[in-house]
Amino acid sequence: MAKKKNKQTELNKVLMGLTEDERGRVDAFFRTVDRHLRIGREWKRQLIRDFESALVWYLRNGVALSDALERLSPTHLGGFYSRPADDWFPLDAAAKVYPLSMSHKQMAVFRLSMYLTEEVAPELLQMALTFTIKRFPFFATTIKNGFFWHYIDAAKRRFPVEPESTVPCADINVSFTGAKSFRVLYYKNRVSCEFFHILTDGTGGTVFLKSLVAEYLRLRGTAVPPGRGVLDVDGLPDAGESADDFSKYVTGRKSSGFVDKPAIQMGGKLSAVKPCQVIHFDVSSDALRDAARARGSSVTALLTAMIFICCKAAMDRQHGTVHIQVPVNMRSYFETRTLRNFSLYANIHLKVEEIRELEDILPEVTRQLQEGVRPEKMQEMMNGAVKLVRSVRLVPLFIKCPVARVVYGFLGDRAFTTTLSNLGVVDMPEEMAAKVKKMDFVLGTVALSRAAVSVVSANGTATVSVAKLTTDPSFEERMYALLKGLGLEVKVTGSDLYGF
Amino acid sequence: MDFEVIYPNIKKTSLAMLRVRTVFGLIFLAAAVACPVVNIAVGGKAWSVIVLWALYMIWTLVLKAPLVERNLISQGVRLSVMTGILLILIDRLLYPGWAAFVVPIVAYGALIVLAILFFVNVSKQRHNVMPLVIVTLAAAIGSVVAMLAFSEVNWPMIVLAVTAGVLFIATVLILRTRLISEIVKRFHMK
Known part of the structure; x- marks a missing residue:
């Protein structure tokens, strides 16, 4: 008061x-x-x-x-707050698993941040979010229980921006009436969006963050034209942006399953706070790309090979198979405008005893990655995902939920050692690029994987982020040594240990 | 490897609830195992079933509350239904003969409280109305079936049937087409 x-x-x-x-x-x-x-x-x-x-x-x-x-001008509000919240959206095929498998200890949250050249003005960021949210109607929602599936229901409310006060990718309380499934945070010159994965994937999240920051910059006096992944926030929402394109492109022919052999896990005591630390390695994106090209591979393959070595350094066991889950953006294969989830993954694996020097494993990792992301393989996986969803659609949610939690507990997390998610190079209009230093992308940790790795490049800086679930520093120390070994100049930033 | 800290000092991460849940989980687990064992060993009435149900109630309502749709109406509905079941268990397993009278009183009392919560703020609570509609319909049908099934009809059953019926009709009249769209959402299979 x-x-x-x-x-x-x-x-x-x-x-x-x-x-x-x-x-x-x-x-x-x-x-x-x-x-x-x-x-x-x-x-x-x-x-x-x-x-x-x-x-x-x-x-x-x-x-x-x-x-x-x-x-x-309140015309930027459009009619969003003038009309009652009546719209709703079923979850897409990839998103359905997230509310089924979430628990009091585990929630699939990821974070995208943009570092501006000036300190953030919270008052204007709040207005930018208020003006932006109407363009993303499926973000202005709250998760609900249906009888067969969860769904997201429109929620007309104020969506607040908040100063950072929790660990990155902290659970979002989605339980109360009108609860949001994302949060916008600010700290010094950084604007961060954290999304519950039911809403979108990294690509959709990037579009939201860029549009939000573009609107913020307009409010600060720098007009950013729409295009290059920035949406006109005063434009009308496009139905294609909120479509579930998994169902659209499913062919119903050959499908592949999701069950894989259990992977060996890194060592180190699991922390109670998740993640217990976040580390960022900033390198020149051109230099990183050149280093990959010089070895006849892609940036993703090079980093995947490096992660195998880091995993080996972070475990005592010398037998077993290291599995790395590499999300694949399906937008590369199918014509789509969707900003909802539209990615699957490739599983790259090597026996621990086969993991030696970078040059030794890189050809095999490159081969597996090329094989794993073949369009036919992705199509089969998509068919499998949709088939699975359809096969259980008549099972009531109160049965699906506990069963999914048990199955996910046994198969989901155990199937891979870690994840490497590469968002690639984020393009943006010049007006915006002049005001943005770099970006980072942090994956929320899962139950067992001690380190989750994510990469994004913006404005010439590639940021490799590691979200940790153990205090054992072997993983990131080896990553640092490997990046230096490529001849790259590495700037390391991050958080203190949380909960210790 | 030195690095620059670029994250703020966060509020002391609250692990209290996690610890409380772990401690209570162990206590509850011990009680859930011990009670049936003692009950079987000592013999007599199956009081351990009531203990198990009470433990489950506290666990699901307080310690591991739902992660989706935890609001006053949905929690009120859960509490009412679970309390009704607890009373029936006590009646059946320990002291029989009063549940047919007491359970309807508890049920219509709960319905009145839930109705007040709904009607005080219809514009907000209409998003949470489905559990109320289902429990109201179930109470109306249940009480009518009970009246037909039992030879002796008591006044709380009649009051419950009337309360539930009136509440259901009032909800339908207030929400009209919105209730239909709410049903479509809730039962979608997409």
Whole structure:
């Protein structure tokens, strides 16, 4: 209450410095804002307060009133908050497993961050999210239980941005009425989005983050044109963006299963806090690509081979098979506009005793990767996924849930040692690139895998991130040595150990 | 390998709930094993079934609450149904003869509380209405079937049937087409 009074006083103080005519324009502005908000009283009050805070920020930072009102124009709200939440979306074939397998200790969350050249203004980031969310209607949702499947139900509410205060990829509380399945965080010059995997995959998440940051930059005075993965947030949502394209491209012919032999796991005591540490290795993306080309492989194959060596360094056992799960973006194979999940994975494996020097294993890893991502193989896997979903569609959720948890516990996590997810090079408009230093991408950890690796390149910097589930530093130390061994200049950043 | 810390100091990660769950889990597991063993060894009435059900109630309602749709209405419905089952178990296994009278009183009391929660904020609670609709319908049908099945009809059963029926009709009238779309969502197989 006291905070609210302070805010009001702050706005009033700023308004006192304006002319009578200007105050009239501000009043008219808030009347228009009010007309756009037909939602619950508490949400409405908070949204209006967001407009006030942003206006105060502008006026305190020397932006002219007319410019501030133009940038904050409530027309950017569209009709999103004027209409009741009636839409809903079934989960796509890949997303169905996430709510079935989640537990109080485990949730599939991933994080994408963009590092800006200036410190983030939370007031404007909040407005950017408020203006952006309408363009992504399937993000403005909450997860619900159906009788046969979970689904996501539209939720019209204020979606807040929050200062970082938890570990990266912390569980998202999706249980209460209207609970969101993603969060937007800020810290210094970093804007991060953390998504529950039911909503989207890395590609969809990148589009959301880029569009959000583009809108934020517009509010800060730098117009970013739509295109190159930035959506026009004032444009109309496209049904194709929220489509489940697994069902669209399934052929019903040959299908492959998902069950694989158990993989050997890295050593080290599992931490209670997940992840217990995040480490980023920043290298030049050109230098990394050149290093891969010089060895006749791709960046993904090179990094996969390096991870095999890191895994071996992080385990005492000398027998067994190391499996690395490499997500594959299906957009490379099929014509699609979807921003929902549309990726599967390839499983690359080597016996521990076969893992020696990088040059020794790279040809085999490259071969397996090329084999694993063949379009026919991906098609078979997609057929298998859709077939599996269809075969259990008549089983009620209260039976599916416990069974899926048990099956996932036995097969899901044990089937691979670690994951390497490479988002590739993130393209963006020049206006935006000038304001963005780099990006990073962090995978949430799973129950057993002691380290999950993810990579993204933006603005000439490739960031390899490792999310840890053990205090044993062998994995990342070996990764650092291998990157240095490629002749790369490596900058290491990260978090302290959490929970210790 | 030195590195620069680029993450803020976080709030002391709360492991308290995790620890509480682990400790209670062990206690509950011990009790769940010990009670039937003692019950079988000592003989007599099957009181351990009631203990097991009570443990399950506390576990699912408090310690391992649902991860999806944990709201006042859904939790209220779960509590009501589980309490009803607990009362029936006590009646059947320990002290028989009163459940047909007490359970309907508890049930219509719970329905009235749930109805208040719903009608006080229809615009918000309409998203949570399905558990209420199902339990109301089940209560209406159940009480009518019970009245037909039992030779002796008591007033709490009649009150339960009327309360459930009125509540169901009121919910349908208020939500109308929204109730249909809610049913479509809930029972989709896509």
